[in-house]
Amino acid sequence: MNNNVILVTGGAGFIGANFVIAWLQAGLGTVVNLDKLTYAGNLDNLRSLKDHAQHVFVQGDIADRALVDALLAEHQPSAIVHFAAESHVDRSIHGPADFIQTNVVGTFQLLEATRAYWARLSAADRDAFRYLHVSTDEVYGSLDVDDPAFSETTAYAPNSPYSASKAASDHLVRAYHHTYGLPVLTTNCSNNYGAYQFPEKLIPLVIHNALAGKPLPIYGDGGNVRDWLYVNDHCSAIRRVLAAGRVGETYNIGGCNEKTNLQVVHTLCDILDTLQPAAHSYRDLITFVPDRPGHDRRYAIDASKIQQELGWQPAEDFESGMRKTVAWYLANQDWTDNITSGAYRQWLETNYAQRNKEPA
Structure with missing residues (x-):
């Protein structure tokens, strides 16, 4: 086993690319980066690593x-x-098969290959090896306004094909530890935001549309609540879990920033009004569209376990992380232009424009 090498799957995607870049910038060793390069996997995310x-x-x-x-x-x-x-709820509603194939079958095949590889290692290398599975808070379902935040012992209650497929993969990882002894770690994170996020997600979509003077679509009444986590903080938490997490354990990673979708969009508009002022406030572009099916009302993460056991806390608060995010997209509009292809525009038409034609 080479202690200077890790294998990262999905390392050309949003969170994966940020993780790979930070790992290599810190000089932590070689990364073998395996990515299928589907619509959200983008080699342009890795251009800083060329050569x-x-x-x-x-x-x-x-x-x-x-x-x-x-x-x-x-x-x-x-x-x-x-x-x-596969990680987007709306896409899982329109086409769940890809989510089962990648998130369930793909994770199973990866676990099987890992188990065979791990079994051939020396006893010392088997003890040192780690398999870290990155998951989501959406596996826990939805919270009411006054419910306590999700903890690592919260029962799973997935409500979308996406979250169900991630829940299945989490269960497989747990089973491979308990059945075969594979040294696994699982992290369940809240909503991420930051550089290199594909512009189907709320924050980059709003920035992209705002700069183009297009409507800023918000589902329902905009009152759905998420805990927002800056992607670089998420990556630092994963590094900490990989280094010091207890084998077989799950660690919830959150940003301690519960915000409604409308609050998020208002914050983005206000930052854009300051950094890239237009003739009118970007808030004037806000448009409410019919809600998506089964839209979970609230997610919230209790991150006390990782804070107490491993000493991790997010470095960014909501305002500082959002300002860095907006500044990055303003400085890298060519990145967004390169990936907003005809296929992406067709997706927007399917998911948002069509909703305006449906009865509320």
């Missing part, structure tokens, strides 16, 4: 057992960090 000697990119599918076996045999990583997933 980086310790970044090995491989285009491929986690469900391709032969490929994963070959990569593990060749590179002998000391850890696997599994980000690869």
Whole structure:
């Protein structure tokens, strides 16, 4: 086993790319980056790593057992960090099959390949090896206004095809630890935001539309609550769990920033009014659209376990993280332009414009 090498799946996606970039900037060792490069996997996210000697990119599918076996045999990583997933609720409503294939079947094949690789290691290397599975708070379902935040012992109650597929993958990871002894760690995070996020998600979508003078769509009454986590804080938490987390344990990672969707959009508009003023306030572009099916009302993360056991806390508050995020998108509008293709515009038409034609 090579203690200087980790395998990252989905490392060309939003969170994965931020994790890979930060890992290499910190000089923590070589990253073998396996990504299928579906619509949200974007090599442009990794352009700062062009020709980086310790970044090995491989285009491929986690469900391709032969490929994963070959990569593990060749590179002998000391850890696997599994980000690869279909992750957008709206897409899971329109086409759930991809979510089952990637999140459930893909995770199963990755676990099987990992189990075979791990079994061949020496006793010392087996003890040192880690498999870190990155999941979501959406597996816990929805909270009422006065309910306590999700903890690691909250019962699973997924409400969308996306969250159900992630719940299934979480259960597989747990089972491989308890059945086979595989040294796993699971993290369940709240809503991430930051650089390189595909513009179907709320924050980059609002920034992109605002700069183009287009409507800013908000589901329902805008009162759905999420806990917002700056992506670089999420990456630092994963590094901490990988380094010091207890094998077999789950750690919830949150930003301690519960905000309604309308509050998020208002904050974005106000920052844009300051950094990129237009003739009128960007708030004038806010448009309410019919809610999506099964839209969970509130998520909230209790991150006390990771704070108390591992000493991790987010470095950014909501305002500072949002300001950094808006500044990044303003400075990198070519990145957004490069990925807002005809297929992306067709998706927007399917998901948002069509809703305006439906009865509320």
